[in-house]
Amino acid sequence: MKLYNSIGPNPRAVTLFMAEKGIDIPRAEVDLMAGENRREPYLKVNPAGQMPALELDDGTVLTEITAVCEYLEELNPEPVLIGRTAEERARTRMWTRRVDLKVCEPMANGFRFSEGLKLFEGRMRCLPEAAPGLKAVAQDGLQWLEANFEGPYLVGSRFSLADILLFSFLEFGARVGQPLDPGLAKINGWYKRVSERESVTGKVPA
Missing domain, CATH: 3.40.30.10 (Glutaredoxin)
Structure with a gap:
């Protein structure tokens, strides 16, 4: 491959x-x-x-x-990042889809249509007038996640693809003018937990 x-x-x-x-x-x-x-x-x-x-x-x-x-x-079934059972897989897919629609897509297009406009305007249809609204939609999505977060991860006790997707975009957003609101205590705590994982730090535990 x-x-x-x-x-x-x-x-x-x-x-x-x-x-x-x-x-x-x-x-x-x-x-x-x-x-x-x-x-x-x-x-x-x-x-x-x-x-x-x-x-x-x-x-x-x-x-x-x-x-x-x-x-x-x-x-490569282990470690499980989507689910062992039909219910676990469905819950992971549900939260992955929620994260994608509520946060990732509007955040990405908010960047493409503003800070990234010079890079993307020759490659795709860009709507600069939509950028502020899209960024606001992404923040609304994060507010929704905060209100519905039970933790320690998006699918409860299991770290999953949903967490990986959200982390990747929040990490990106912080570099392109869409930082994580410090008032979102649950999501900030979650972000810190994920940022300390070996897959992120590249450090092997002693």
Whole structure:
């Protein structure tokens, strides 16, 4: 297999998932800043021009964070990051979807249409007038998560793909003008817990 990797929260989510699993897959780095993902030869890999992409041994290509991570979980069941049972898997997928719609998508587009406008305006339809509203939508989503967070992780006691996805985007948001509101005590506590995981720090416990 080969992972087409780049900067950005989407590849970060997949590489954190791999780190939690202890999976090492050869990587081909794609220069997103230079737009390599939006032209050949990468478009032959993923016609959508998005990152990351996982090329299987037979040449099949998987894209989209959840599809790639679910495939890797099936090949590498331990440690469990999606679920052992139908109910566990459904709950992880539910929270992953909530995080994606309520926080990740509006946060990403809020960046693309404002701070990232010069980078993205030639690559996709951008709506600069929508940026403030999208950023506000992402903050509303975080407020909703705060109100519905039971902890210690999004799916209760299990660390999961939902946590990895949210962490990757909040880490990104902090660097592009959308920092985590310090008033969100539960989410800030959760963020600190996740940031101390070995997959994030890269440090092996003594």
